[in-house]
Amino acid sequence: MRITMVGTGYVGLVTGTCLSNTGNDVTCLDVDPAKIEKLNRGESPIYEPGLDELLERNKAAGRLAFTLDKAAAYGPAEVIFICVGTPSDEQGRADLKYVLAAARDIGDAIESAEGPTGLGASDKAKIVIVKSTVPVGTNAKVRAEIASRTSKPFHMASNPEFLKEGAAINDFNKPDRVVLGVDSEDAGSRLRDLYAPFVRQGNPIFTMDIPSAEMVKYASNAMLATKISFINEIAGLCELYGADVDEVRRGMCADARIGNKFLYPGLGYGGSCFPKDVLACISMGDEVNRPTDLLAAVHKVNQDQRIRFLEKVDAHFGSGSGPADLSGMRIGVWGIAFKPGTDDIREAPSITLMKALLERGAEVVAHDPVAFETCRGVMGDSITYAGGMLDVVEGADALLVCTDWDEYKHPDFGAIRAKMRAPVVFDGRNLYRPASMREAGFVYHSVGREAVT
Numbered sequence: 001m002r003i004t005m006v007g008t009g010y011v012g013l014v015t016g017t018c019l020s021n022t023g024n025d026v027t028c029l030d031v032d033p034a035k036i037e038k039l040n041r042g043e044s045p046i047y048e049p050g051l052d053e054l055l056e057r058n059k060a061a062g063r064l065a066f067t068l069d070k071a072a073a074y075g076p077a078e079v080i081f082i083c084v085g086t087p088s089d090e091q092g093r094a095d096l097k098y099v100l101a102a103a104r105d106i107g108d109a110i111e112s113a114e115g116p117t118g119l120g121a122s123d124k125a126k127i128v129i130v131k132s133t134v135p136v137g138t139n140a141k142v143r144a145e146i147a148s149r150t151s152k153p154f155h156m157a158s159n160p161e162f163l164k165e166g167a168a169i170n171d172f173n174k175p176d177r178v179v180l181g182v183d184s185e186d187a188g189s190r191l192r193d194l195y196a197p198f199v200r201q202g203n204p205i206f207t208m209d210i211p212s213a214e215m216v217k218y219a220s221n222a223m224l225a226t227k228i229s230f231i232n233e234i235a236g237l238c239e240l241y242g243a244d245v246d247e248v249r250r251g252m253c254a255d256a257r258i259g260n261k262f263l264y265p266g267l268g269y270g271g272s273c274f275p276k277d278v279l280a281c282i283s284m285g286d287e288v289n290r291p292t293d294l295l296a297a298v299h300k301v302n303q304d305q306r307i308r309f310l311e312k313v314d315a316h317f318g319s320g321s322g323p324a325d326l327s328g329m330r331i332g333v334w335g336i337a338f339k340p341g342t343d344d345i346r347e348a349p350s351i352t353l354m355k356a357l358l359e360r361g362a363e364v365v366a367h368d369p370v371a372f373e374t375c376r377g378v379m380g381d382s383i384t385y386a387g388g389m390l391d392v393v394e395g396a397d398a399l400l401v402c403t404d405w406d407e408y409k410h411p412d413f414g415a416i417r418a419k420m421r422a423p424v425v426f427d428g429r430n431l432y433r434p435a436s437m438r439e440a441g442f443v444y445h446s447v448g449r450e451a452v453t
């Protein structure tokens with residue numbers, strides 16, 4: 001199948017590469033010349049484990065190409081996946097400007113391409129698929145935008161993406177499920193064919209109407225975000241009542257109805273999806289005068305979680321209530337990415353915390369295995385980037401753990417203690433046991449567990 005991916009971000013690039021890997025002829029289009037230049041040099045603009053090798057192999061086989069040329073990308077495509085960003089606007093709604101701009105380009109391209117459907121002599125209509133996460137009703141807007149530019153027939157489909165950054169290749173190649181919202185049996189059957197190689201182990205392809213497919217993605221992300229805020233709320237109670245959230249988790253998660261996934265307390269969710277998708281869901285409710293009280297609380301708990309963690313730092317260094325004066329102090333940070341396995345720092349708790357530490361006068365030294373360049377784009381030279389994780393603790397007055405990368409899970413605390421000016425650890429990911437930290441001579445604060453003071 002001839003496929004065009006619109007947008008070479010985390011979703012477009014991974015899904016385009018994986019679709020080329022099953023023999024499709026894939027063109028990835030972007031409007032960012034720097035990204036396309038990099039891809040044409042054989043370099044990936046994002047960090048995603050396993051992606052480089054797949055890119056190289058499929059590019060070399062002539063099945064995967066990258067371009068800025070819209071007419072060349074859209075003209076011959078039988079299937080077009082819109083994978084552009086849908087960030088929050090100022091009111092928290094999903095900003096559809098990139099999606100609608102792509103729709104206009106597609107309408108123009110269909111109109112100017114040859115043949116009754118814009119596919120030469122073929123009478124098969126192109127399928128335009130919205131893969132970006134969008135509010136219910138967006139496919140209808142995209143359809144209207146395209147139809148305002150061409151009278152040739154085309155199909156619309158919604159195919160939300162569920163991949164996780166850091167495990168994206170495996171998630172796309174072996175999805176728990178594929179969701180297809182379609183407007184015709186023809187589009188449904190062509191898309192089921194396209195996905196057939198990815199569900200050979202029997203995982204389901206759900207074909208449904210377009211609004212339901214659009215809603216599945218928001219409902220899924222809202223549910224996952226709710227789990228995180230739920231356990232963080234319980235962790236807050238544990239701290240105040242002297243319970244240990246790790247024990248509580250274990251006891252509670254043994255109930256099969258609850259399950260043991262995605263119930264880890266910490267600094268709250270970040271990243272390019274949960275925060276904006278929860279806000280977009282809240283806006284969807286507001287727009288039809290049906291407040292989504294639960295989701296509003298999920299969002300509030302999440303934002304408060306970072307503040308509460310910071311309050312632990314303030315309480316340790318300060319003289320009473322309010323922000324502590326950290327002038328002259330050096331604070332080390334382990335982990336910048338919003339989660340391990342990615343260089344994505346969008347809405348990362350680490351960024352909120354580092355900015356707050358700088359405002360309090362601290363010198364911040366941070367380490368992350370991969371998220372240096374993305375961080376520099378936001379924090380510039382306001383912080384120091386350490387080459388190694390132990391450089392961070394050299395002369396530090398405290399260490400903050402913000403991301404649970406594997407390499408932070410079992411460090412040499414003897415060596416760390418010897419390097420630090422004061423042995424103080426604020427662990428936003430509950431990586432260590434309070435008892436072990438006491439034994440190792442640390443002041444230790446984590447989330448929902450006893451503080452070692």
Ligand code: NAD
Binds near residue numbers: 029
């Ligand atoms: P991203 O910001 O990494 O990439 C978007 C790309 O689209 C950019 O490279 C941008 O230059 C390009 N673009 C913008 N307008 C364009 C146009 N008119 N033509 C061609 N390219 C254009 O975004 P992402 O993280 O890949 O997310 C894309 C969508 O997928 C979002 O709606 C997101 O919510 C959803 N999603 C993301 C993830 C994830 O883990 N990142 C997972 C599932 C779904």
